[in-house]
Structure formats: C-alpha cells, structure tokens
Amino acid sequence: MSTATRSLPRTIGAHAILLTYTAIALFPVIIVIMNSFKSRAGIFGAPLTPPTPETFDLIGYTTVIGQGDFIHYFQNSLVVTVASLFFVLLFGAMAAFALSEYRFRGNTLMGLYLALGIMIPIRLGTVAILQLMVASGLVNTLTALVLVYTAQGLPLAVFILSEFMKQVSDDLKNAGRIDGLSEYTIFFRLVLPLVRPSMATVAVFTMIPIWNDLWFPLILAPSEETKTVTLGAQLFLGQFVTNWNAILAALSLAIMPVLILYVIFSRQLIRGITSGAVK
C-alpha cells in the first residue's frame, strides 16, 4: 500500500537501516549476556552461539554472588549514581533558572563559565581533586565520588536546562508573582514540572557515565567499603588469569539497574517529545 507520504521501498529502506543499526548496537551486549550463562569451555569454544544444554553454566553468577561483597558494590554504585543525579538535577535546574530568568550583570559570562566544563574533561584535574580530597579527609568515602560526579554533570545540565527554561511562559511565572508565590515556589511548582522531559534527558546523559566510571572510584575510593561495581569487577581481571565467567556475569548484572533507571526516564522523554509537538 502506498500513500502520499509513504511508499513501500522507502519504508523497507528505512527499517533496514534502523534494524542494522540496532543489531550493531546490541551485538556486544547480547554476546556478553549470552556468554555469562556459559561454562568457561563454552565461552572459548563457541563464543557466538547461545548457551546449549552442554555449555549452560551458572558458575559466573554463583562466583559473583558468592563473593559476598558484590551486593555491597552494587549498593555503592547505586548510592553514588542516584545521589549525584539528584544533585546534578537540583543544582543544574536552579542555576539554569537563575540564568534564564534573572537579568543581572555578567549573566552571559556566567552562563559561558558554567558551560565551560562541557569542553574540558574533569579528569584533567584528577591530581588536584585527589589533593583536595586528601586534605579534606574524604578519600575512600562515597561523598568524594558524589561531589566529583556532581561537578562533572553540572555543565551539561545547566546548558541544556537553561535552553528549556527560556521556553517556559513568562506569563505563567508572572501570574505566580502576582498571586504572591515566592521565587522558590515558582521554580519548584510551576517551572520544574514543565521542564520534566528535559530533566529526563539530562538524567540519562548524566547517569550512564557515572555508573560506568572506573577512573574516580579507582583513585578516590578504592577501599573495600566504597568499591563500585565497575571497580569490583576488576577483581576477576587478573594479570595472568582472568575469570571470564565472573566478569561477564558481573557486567550483565551491572546493566540491570541502569537499564531500569533508563526505562523510567525515557518514558518521560517520549511523553515530553510528543506532548510538545501537538499542543
């Protein structure tokens, strides 16, 4: 069936491209998950085949769970990610609101300054950050990680959110002011709900690098108490022997929480995109 806007070859073409891309993007993930359910011999013998009754083995998972601390690593990762996300969204939105709402001297300059961090990787400052954490006694605490990740996530959050905040109706904010609402109430009750879709976008962009980061946990919080999942998984990565079953199992498990968070946010994302289009 072909209509004015749709023709069969075009539809097939578009789907072929999208399916190819999906396959390429999902391939490594599927390989990891598949092999995490196989025995060591199965992994090396036929890495690309799904687990068969002969090769099926839960040894990876039992090792990871049996290690005992892994649940704890998970908790650490989750605490760090959720806390950082919370602060990035809160402070990012507040800064964005101030930049887009109030006219003050140096407004543009301040906006540029806050956005500078998008271009300069925070890892360049690792040495100074480490010195700072040592001096303030925060080494080997989750607080150190939360602080660093909040700093890392803020520039992009401020940049994206201030663009969206500019689009919130001035009339609505002014109506609130005339009704005697405080600036905080206007921000939390009127503006934030309207920029929720863009907050979800920022949340997704912020969350994934934090969850996956190995660098700062290794440097700032490598102690047993504060290890995150990515750092914990290194345990199985020996110089001479690598426990592939355990690593693949750990990685598969590590995907889960971030996937759940993503699903939560992406529903907001899609709702935001479509609700803006047809008003």
Add this chain to the structure above:
Amino acid sequence: MGSLKIENVKKAFGPVEVLKGINLEVTDGEFVVFVGPSGCGKSTLLRVIAGLEDSTSGRVVIDGEDVSVTPPAKRGIAMVFQTYALYPHLTVKNNMGLGLKQASTPAAEIDRRIGIASSMLSLEPYLERRPAELSGGQRQRVAIGRAVVREPKLFLFDEPLSNLDAALRVNTRLEIAQLHRRLKATMIYVTHDQVEAMTLADKIVVLNAGRIEQIGGPMELYNSPANEFVAGFIGSPKMNFIDGARLGETAKTIGVRPEHLTVDTKSGAWKGTVVHAEHLGADTNLYLDCEKAGLITVRIFGVYNAEPGATLYATPEPGKTYRFGADGKVLK
C-alpha cells in the same frame, strides 16, 4: 479606591529605551485602554504598573501610595494575560483561590468569592477541572475569574482576547465590558486592536515607540486626532493621507477618512479608476486610483456596484478633512 498615577516613567533594556517618559493619570472606576502597534511598549508599561518590571526612573502611584518598590502581590492589582497563564497542576477552583490562600484569607471567604466570580462568569460546572480540560474561551474566563476573586484596586489586562477566535473575542469583550459595569473597578487594558479600544474604553491612551501620542475618549480621538499617527491608527479602514502639494494645499499632508468620501459617476473633486471593490454587505470598500490624490479608500454604506476599471469621482465631505503639518501635528 483604585486611582493610578504614573509620573515620568522610563524603562530601558540595556541601551534600548522602550518607555521614554510616560505621564498618566487614571481616576477611580475608569476603563483605560493602552493601544498602539506591536512592540511600542504597551506590555512593558503594564508590567511596570504591576511591579513585574522595575522602571529605570519615574514613579508609580496607586491610590496615593508610591508603589515603585512594592512587590506585585502587595500592590492590590490583578492581571489577566494573553496566554491565560493558568497553573496547569491546579483545578479551576484552586487556580482562582491560590492568590487569596497565599494572602492567608480564611477558607470560607475564599469559597464565597470563588462562588460569586464563578457564577458571574458561568464557570460553576468546571470548578473541579484542570486547565487542560477547558477550551480557550473557558480558560480565559478562568483567568478573568482569578483576577476578580482578588477584588483588586486595579485590573490589568494584557491583550486578553488575542488568542481567541473571532466569535469568542466578541463575546468575551462583551463580558469584560459587563464586568466593568458591575464591579465599577478601575481597569487598564492593553491591545493592539483599535476596535477593542474603541468599544471598551472610557479613555484611550495611544502609544507609539515608547511615547504617549494622545489621551482621550474614543470619539475625541476619532473626531480630533492630535497628529497623523493617531489619525491613521484610530478608525478602520485607515484614514487616507494625501500629499498636500499634489492638491495645491499649504499643509504637508491632507487626511480624509474613507467614510467621509462620497462617490459619483459623473463629477466630483478627484477623478479615479476603481482598482478593487470589497463587498461586506453592510458597507462596501472601494479602492480608487486617483489622478490627483493617488490610491485612496472609500467606504460606502450599503451595497454599491462598481467594477474594477470603472471611472468614479470621489469628493470629501466639507469640514471632514484634516490638515497635518510637516511635523505630523494637526494644523488648526
């Protein structure tokens, strides 16, 4: 209660001066309309009165009290916006009651006032709905209701009808006029539409590029405009402006309203060819290309049959022409 005085108010956004010294007095119970082309500073002036924008210099006095540094909520004003600006997360009832709640008004009093306002604006069936479940006209009525329940000294309207379709606009205009008659409150109304200004106002303030061009009643502005700008802005279709030199006059420009021209097929002051005719039933607009006067508009009451290309003579009614000097001011 409800007088307003604006003394030499100026407002600049950076280097751009948007209001260039506004002086105005509004007495209690008056319906004042600010009218002017888009971007002339009407909304800015209204926001300065509301306290949503600080003036660069000058004073705003409400009821004899200088409110230049008073926050908007404490000025005793209420405002209705072009985009309705209802709180999306609150029901109609709570939208109307929020301001009073913030001012710690007793719940019974809030309910009483919402009851009065909602019956006045026929909003009773919708009190529990959210703004998203209302039509545009209903939303604007809720916004008006939200202003009414505050029982303000001063109502401020910023182009409240611009987002409504033509039929609703007429209805809501009527409702605002009735509201003013019932409440006898002071109202300031901003619009770029001169029809709204003429139909609603006790007093019209014509603004242009940050300055007041003229203040006066609707008929005063229509009959004796102070300058070319006001003459061209008030009245529809627009007044014809003809180069004085082409007519052998001493004035720079001669103005004559389309409805003050008569046409004849045989003889008259200006001979011209019909370029286009608009038949509106109640009246007919003819566009004539005249040898002496250039392209002019003639408004004839009732039906008039004229084909494009036909030759007609237009004659201004005696005593109904305006003479403007080189500075645009009316010559007496």
